[in-house]
Amino acid sequence: MPELPDGRVRSMRIRVVAVLCATALVMAFVFWPGLYRYGYLGPGDNAVPMRTNRITGKTFLLIGTNWRQIGGDSASTPLEVPSDVLADLDGRAQFIGNDFVVDVYNGSTWTISEIDFKVHPIQEDRACALSADSTDPVKQFLDEKLGLWTRRFREQLILQPLRPLSTRAVRIDVGALPLHNLKACWEIVRALGNRTP
DSSP states (O other), rough: OOOOHHHHHHHHHHHHHHHHHHHHHHHHHHHHHOOOEEESSSSGOOOEEEETTTTTTEEEETTTTTTEEEEETTTOOOEOOOOOHTEEEEEEEEETTOOOOOOEEEEESSSEEEEEEEEEEEEETSSSTHHHHHOHHHHHHHHHHHHHHEEEEEEOOOSSEEEEEEEEEEEEOOOOOSSSSSSEEEEEEEEEEEEOO
């Protein structure tokens, strides 16, 4: 087989690289999902359109006809609140239909933007001791027989954060409850927010 001159080999390599680059660009253009990833923030009919830039990670909410950035700078990035601040978050809760409904009072100096609830439905005549009785085999057996559960739910309060010394109603769909007349045994296990200056 005759050997090709150096100039032709180099020219052929350049063509191959150019074809591969052009193919990669065409594939990227055809298969790239777009600059933004779209979704919704919030439950059901109250959901707000949201988009996240796939490159920068910045998130925007559609408020009216304008996209407004949420978060972004370090001053507005929520922090995990310390345990003494968690102790200042309190309220009353109940089940209404298939919803866990709680009026959360923020007695701290933090603005809260996200709360994780630990929820356990119990019968009206039982005492609530969520953390203490989690290893009790009798309780576990009864809960299993009754179809009761312990779950964590996360509620984001980005559109209407829970400001210091204020109350906010939170409603979370927990699915079908196994019995009627259950009371809500609950606690706040984690929260994110910012110190209020």
